Amino acid sequence: MTLLPNTYLAQFQSLRPDFPALAGDAVRASRERLGVSSQEPLELVELLDGVSNELCQIADAAELVRNVHPEEAYVQQASAAVQEVANFMSEVNLDSDLYNSMKVAESSEHFGNISLEAQTVLHHMRVSMEHEGIHLPEDAKEQCIQLLDAEQQLSFKILERQERSEASASGAWVPLSSLGALSAHARGLPQKNDEVLLPRHSALADQVLKTSPSAEARRRIHEAVTGGDAEEGMVSLLAVRQHLAKLRGYESWAHYAQRDSLLQSPQHVEHFLEAAWHRLRPGLLAELQILAEEKSSLGDPSKLEGWDLPFLLHRCKQKHQTADQISQYLTYESLLNGVRLILSRLLGLEFTQEEPAPGELWHPSVQKFGLRDDNNNLLGVLYLDPFQRAGKKVQSAQFTLQGSKVLSDGTRQTPKTSLVYALPQGVHNLTPSFALTFMHEIGHAVHSLLSETHFQHLSGTRGTIDFVEFPSHLFEHFVSDPECLASYAVSGAGKSLPLELQRAHRQRPFSQIEAVQQLLYAVVDQAFYTYHPVGKPEAQVAAVQQHLRDSFSKFELDGPFNGSLVELLGLASPSRFDHLVHYGGSYYCYLFNRVPPCNIRRKVQDATAQYQELQESTVFDQEWGMAGAGAFSTCHV
Template structure:
């Protein structure tokens, strides 16, 4: 780093990326280890390593000499437009802006205020997530919950739960803490409406301390956005996104709601008919919805039958098929070297193009004690051109909690599995010159596209039939189950849930806390337009029917995806459109595969809708907020 001021622009970018690459080798591996390693000593040391690297990076990001060298390199590159590649200019710009977001360019007093806000933002986010996790795991009489008569719980087993008990008017009662698996189970399977009502109302109670922490987090993030030159945190979160502004996100969400509403109302009427058939009236209450959804879905025996064709083994066969037939690559399992993996169940695979290894995938598929994540991708090494002219081989790890062996998986498990495979393939096929923008290291609404596209290798019934086999007989998926797989029930309901999360996210991050303003009033006002025209068989609000409220502490995604949660619904629509246009007729067409490979090879250097639309030759152009919705609705 000491030689940075003597470097030409290309040398500056290369040197900075080399340093970043070395640090990421340590920090990325440590981040994985502290989440999955069974030995607490390894976990503790890995956490220390992550913190030490983060501390060093904070120092570098506030190093005035490094910042000045970046500015000088950018200025020199602007005078010589052919001196730097697009990727090098993009990386240099990203690095310089990243330093400015930490306050390097500010006067000393403002810089110190920015540093303090960054520390506060990080600590608040950590404390909120910890509080949410502790609330889910805490089982005690002091936890918010409901006292429910055991007689009202029917056949629901309580053997594995150590619950507080008491004698009540209706005999023995147990205290069921909210936000637990048992609470959710009561809402889904207990026929007694009164028991479900009690549980629902307990779920809706507010944690005033957590709500105050959320307002504090919002206030800090809004101040940081202002320092960085943006009107709100939502504008900051979307600064390089495909949508570019919250107004366009709002346009997309409103248009999507208009398309979803008729189907959503029809599904509500199905639930109301089911309630009436049970002799309980036809007006839906919020605590009826989970129970009736579960009951209606259970009637579809095809769903259980399809799951017998979905095992870890059959999904891995699907991955091999996609990589070989669509992308022309070999997917080969290898024996890990001694000490290379952290548990005997971890598997290692090499992705090869002829004799050349182009990527390494580690799979940690099964649950075990101490494993802190259930579904995640961890990048271990990005693509990068090394000093000897060789491309650094990307490495990534996927972590799941799948039932082991030949046990059957639900469709949702299978979709999640293939979603994460999409992220991994994006990382492994990246061939960027610098690791800074390799693979999934880009803006979220761009990098979520490949993962959503890969979901269709499970969702498309004809595609699924090419690799899914019965867990015991090995038979292929029959035609009647293919037909049933085309018509998954309550798809509008699930999409509206995703839409509502995005609405709350946008409303929350458009609010600027002050003594004169009330967050709850603002949220209800912003969501009010989506309540209009909801003339279904219920007197409840949209949020209530979805089991939600405006208690912001109950929305985990407000911390992790602040201002950008819309990307999931957007990519659901975009991937469905691309699949319908280019993949549906022949999911393994090599010409289509070459276009996909070209997109993935570019990592996240060019993050535009154009490179995604290139997958659909001849498709009319459209802006992100006007993405075609027909394929998703189908």
């Protein structure tokens, strides 16, 4: 079955009205192929991986299109294609004949003669089917399919609603006088009674939070940003996922999500988070005290409030002046040059811009890059979609389009992936935080493109999430480390990053506050997906919110602030925390994966010193937020 002679993306122009038709053709062809499945181990793996490959190419490309395409017709047709393929895959995952063929193949005398990768893929496929409820009676299997469909639709609707909410006029009314010099940017916004409506999460609202001396204006924006809306949708998703987990034999969705992870269970994740919290507390308290002293120096001796933090952090960081000054050396082009330099020096690979085929790109601003070896062989293709535009549903994400695979004719399928960002058009100087995000996603992309698996089933980022997050965090190092950053950060005038800015960048002020914010979001994720709602979603919202508040009891401290630590740090409500949809039960990985890159960095610098340091170090340090092996040992990993 050959559906994709080149790339699905190159066929957008002709397929616009036929997205679902292509998916339907693939599903019908897959049904025919699976109807004659072999019980010989290698033949069965080749068959299943081939069918999966064809279906994933369609579904993955359609998933990208429905999240980024500027035309609604494409989005609707792509959504229908995703649904068609997802429904079929759900049925296949509950096909008893196919499942029995896998069991026979795994227990056959020939199983030991196939490669370790083939054994792993076949075993993983069988276990995955068991996770989908293959062992269930027929009525329960049908229920499982319906729940999977409901989960996918709820997830997409929640993310779509988040986008519509942020694009709407909802926000905070603030005194026009509180904007100061920023008032020029408020033209065109709704105004009444000398007040202006700032859309929440807008660049202007963010600037007011950081720079306005008006505590009242900051309070209103803070409450608009952190307040909840449409929580019933999240509770509905929670109920569906908990029901699915129970059908699959797991105590909760968190247990299911962590079944193949390095930490293995919510208990170990909780242990890790508590260990991290105990290491972070002293540094956090010290940083909050600095902010309290800064507030007092402005003539306000009252305790810190949540709306004070962005303002005071901005003031204190300005004293270091590193972020604004370093931004002069960070442009989109300099980051691309950094990627070229990293891949060339470390891996001997070229990162080159390629000419796209007609109709291959979904917007004129999208760029196509190739990853090539020293013989000019194409190893992988990366599509970069960097800029903001109407219709984009994601701010920063990777979409795998084609995994690594050896085809039936012996040739290798070229991995393809896309990175999507939301840079404002016309912005030249980028923040260090965006540079971190950019390199984080580049790490995911490189992982996908350099995967040389025989089968696509577990290629690239299709592995367990806490392992998958390691390369992305490793690539963050190329921004965090001053020497690495200086190797490619160049101003528009061609000047390199000065030595004094390199030294200042190493200090990373207020890294403990940032790490604790991430830790508390991980706590939200764990608490949310270990809670079992009972009754209608609208009646359960308050109960879920109380459960989340209770989960923070272990993560409080006495400090120079009013209210709870969670209120101070301004965590978003579940309805605005989109990682609960994408990475439900696994958000801890972002914190967890700061540890290995730190250890690798230090091993490379000095292996002997690294060994001694691992015996004595804490989990966290001032520069990186994390280091050492304590969290690993306490979590039994």
